[in-house]
Amino acid sequence: MSQPIGLLIxxxxxxxxxxxxxxxxxxxxxxxxxxxxxxxxxxxxxQLAFIAxxxxxxxxxxxxxxxxxGFYQQDYDEGGLEQLLISGVSGTNIVLSKSIANxxxxxxxxxxIAPVLGVLFNMxxxxxxxxxxxxxxxxxSLCLIGSIGMCLTLGLRNGGVLLTLLVLPxxxxxxxxGASAVQAASTGLNFSGQLAILLALLIFSLLLAPFAGAAAxxxxxx
Amino acid sequence: MWTWFFQLASPRWFYxxxxxxxxxxxxxxxxxxxxxxxLGLLFSPADYQQGNxxxxxxxxxxxxxxxxxxxxxxxxxxxxxxxxxxxxxxxVSVSCAPVGAIxxxxxxxxxxxxxxxTWGTYWEWDARMTSELILLFLYLGYMxxxxxxxxxxTADRAAAILAIVGIVNIPIIHFSVEWWNTLHQGATLSKFxxxxxxxxxxxxxxxxxxxxxxxxxxxxxxxxxxxxxEREKLSGWVQKLVSD
Numbered sequence: 001m002s003q004p005i006g007l008l009i010x011x012x013x014x015x016x017x018x019x020x021x022x023x024x025x026x027x028x029x030x031x032x033x034x035x036x037x038x039x040x041x042x043x044x045x046x047q048l049a050f051i052a053x054x055x056x057x058x059x060x061x062x063x064x065x066x067x068x069x070g071f072y073q074q075d076y077d078e079g080g081l082e083q084l085l086i087s088g089v090s091g092t093n094i095v096l097s098k099s100i101a102n103x104x105x106x107x108x109x110x111x112x113i114a115p116v117l118g119v120l121f122n123m124x125x126x127x128x129x130x131x132x133x134x135x136x137x138x139x140x141s142l143c144l145i146g147s148i149g150m151c152l153t154l155g156l157r158n159g160g161v162l163l164t165l166l167v168l169p170x171x172x173x174x175x176x177x178g179a180s181a182v183q184a185a186s187t188g189l190n191f192s193g194q195l196a197i198l199l200a201l202l203i204f205s206l207l208l209a210p211f212a213g214a215a216a217x218x219x220x221x222x
Numbered sequence: 223m224w225t226w227f228f229q230l231a232s233p234r235w236f237y238x239x240x241x242x243x244x245x246x247x248x249x250x251x252x253x254x255x256x257x258x259x260x261l262g263l264l265f266s267p268a269d270y271q272q273g274n275x276x277x278x279x280x281x282x283x284x285x286x287x288x289x290x291x292x293x294x295x296x297x298x299x300x301x302x303x304x305x306x307x308x309x310x311x312x313x314v315s316v317s318c319a320p321v322g323a324i325x326x327x328x329x330x331x332x333x334x335x336x337x338x339x340t341w342g343t344y345w346e347w348d349a350r351m352t353s354e355l356i357l358l359f360l361y362l363g364y365m366x367x368x369x370x371x372x373x374x375x376t377a378d379r380a381a382a383i384l385a386i387v388g389i390v391n392i393p394i395i396h397f398s399v400e401w402w403n404t405l406h407q408g409a410t411l412s413k414f415x416x417x418x419x420x421x422x423x424x425x426x427x428x429x430x431x432x433x434x435x436x437x438x439x440x441x442x443x444x445x446x447x448x449x450x451x452e453r454e455k456l457s458g459w460v461q462k463l464v465s466d
Contacts, residue, residue, distance in 0.1 A: 148387055152380045156370050165366050166384060169359040170391050173398035180402060201394070212387050215304075219379045 004089060005097050012071065012101030022070050026063035027109045033059040034117050045122040052121035053131070053182030060110050060135055061171055064142045065164060067106040068150040071098050076154045082221055091214025095151065099143040099209075107139035127186035130195075137198045138178040144202075144209035145170050151216035174201055231308050233450045234459050240443045247440050254433035261426035278336040280426055284434035286329035289357060290392075292322025292438065296364070297389035300382030312378035313453065315385065316368060317445035321438060323361035330354055349400040356395055360388045374453065 016023050037055045038048055075081045084094055111132050118128040149167035153159030181194035229235045262280035269276035296318035303311035333351060334344040345351065367384055371377035454460045 148383070152367060152384060153370070155376070159370075162363075162366055162370055165359070166363040169356050169363065169395070170387065172356060173391075173394050176398045176402045197398075204394075208390065212383060216380065216383050219376055219383065222376065 005093055005100075008084075008089065008093060008097030009101050009104075012098055013104065015075075016070070016101070016105050019070070023067075023105045023109075026067045026106045027113060029066055030059050030063040030110055031113060031117065033062065035120070038121075049122040049124075049127075049186060052118065052123050053127070053179045053186060055121070056114060056117060056131060057134075057138075057175055057179040057182070060114070060139065061142060061168075061175055063110060064102075064106060064139060065146060065167065067102055068146050068163065069160065071102050072147070072150045072154060073159070076220070081154075081217070085217070085221060091217045092210040094217065095144075095147050095210040095213035099140065099147050102143045102147075103140045107135070107143065110139065111135045123182075123186055126188075127182055130185035130191055131182050133195060134178045134181045134198060137195060137202055138174050141174050141198070141202045141205045142171060144205040144213075145174070147213045148209055148216055151213045151220060154217070154220035174198065177201070231306075231310050233310055233313070233454050234457075236310055237447055237450050240447050244440065244443055247436055247443070251433060251436040251440050254429060254436060258426060258429035258433045261422070261429055266422045266426040267420060272340050275336060275339045276423075278332050279423075280430045282329060282332040282336055283427060284431045285325045285332060286354065287431060288434055288438050289322055289326035289329050289354065291435075292318050292325060292442075293357065293360070293385075293389065293392070295442075296322060297382075297385040300378075300385040304379060304382050304386075309375075309378070309453075312382065313446055313449045314442070315382060316378065317442055317449050319361055319365050319368070319381075321441045321445065323358065323365065325438070326354060326358045326361060330358065349396075349402075352399045353392075353396045356399070357392070360392075364388070 034055055037051065041051060042048070072081070081094070085091065114131050114135055115128040118131055123131070146163075146167050149163050149170070150159075152166065153163050156162060177194045177197045181191045181198065184191040184194060258280065262277055266277075268274045296315050299311045299318070300315040302308055303315060330351070333354070337346065338344050364381055364384055368377045368381040371380060451460055451464075
């Protein structure tokens with residue numbers, strides 16, 4: 001059980017490393033989208049610090065949404081996904097390994113760049129730290145939940161827009177607690193409750209999402 | 223003992239039974255609506271604070287209830303369709319979506335119309351309203367996904383998976399929205415507190431809920447019938463039915 005997952009994750013990472021530039025896109029998207037907000041809303045530091053948690057979280061959520069295509073669609077188009085299933089790898093393991101790889105490749109860079117953006121948005125150090133923490137716990141849930149929607153839209157011609165429609169409502173709980181943890185930290189309140197709920201959401205999606213994703217892959221491959 | 227279950231799986235049997243049920247349900251629904259509207263609009267008293275605007279409740283509450291009821295029916299029949307590979311269950315699930323979406327929209331619209339005179343605003347990011355809005359998104363996603371596939375069988379199964387994922391998520395979404403809202407409490411408006419309801423109002427409300435419930439079944443059966451005809455158009459009995 002554990003051996004194939006390790007192998008699968010290494011396979012995903014190898015694929016990503018070969019296609020160098022692609023995993024930069026979500027990161028670039030994240031930075032550009034967040035830096036649009038001061039231009040559109042206001043450059044006033046006090047107000048920026050106020051909207052920062054929401055802006056950073058929404059931008060992170062959208063860039064994660066962008067990353068699914070690279071992990072699933074190409075694999076599906078080139079037949080790699082089918083080969084994995086034929087060779088006896090279970091759908092749950094595929095979804096799990098892809099989600100973990102997605103978290104490493106897309107999630108970690110976002111988490112590392114987030115405090116830089118936090119400084120640009122005039123956030124205090126605690127809030128910055130909590131941003132990183134909440135993204136660290138929240139992004140894997142997003143990867144898992146999003147994989148269900150991605151697997152459902154694999155065979156479709158313009159699945160991209162549809163994916164947004166399917167997945168964004170399901171992202172809402174993670175967004176709420178992620179952003180509110182940062183908000184609480186930036187106003188000096190206790191934020192451990194929100195982080196605990198984020199963790200609970202992660203455990204919940206870790207338990208259920210791979211099965212739903214596997215069922216969805218089966219529907220798409222047939 | 224299981225014969226009824228297998229019969230349910232037969233579109234032809236379902237179609238005929240739906241016809242028989244509809245013959246009763248249609249007039250019953252009409253009567254209940256008339257009685258409910260009479261009770262609601264004329265018989266029941268106006269609210270001591272809200273005046274006559276309270277009568278929006280007789281449409282709003284049933285619509286909101288049915289928007290959730292329809293989702294449950296949709297998800298459960300979708301699950302039945304996946305587990306027992308029953309095409310009839312998928313047809314029920316697919317037919318539920320537009321009906322449920324319309325009820326959701328109706329609940330949102332009447333809520334807005336009700337909100338303006340009582341709260342002074344059409345829209346408040348209140349926990350219940352927000353989760354109702356998200357419910358509408360879930361319905362739209364379901365319908366969009368189902369219509370995106372060319373093959374009906376694949377569409378059925380994909381949409382059913384989405385419905386099941388959605389129903390697992392609905393309580394989470396609801397509670398997180400509620401929690402998020404209480405965090406932001408201290409805003410201008412407090413949530414509308416339901417007064418312990420007057421007996422006449424309750425009578426009217428219950429009648430309307432029952433009328434809406436029956437109307438839901440009428441609309442659902444009607445849609446299922448159309449779905450059956452559409453999907454079974456090549457089978458002998460449908461062609462005979464249409465040519466007669």
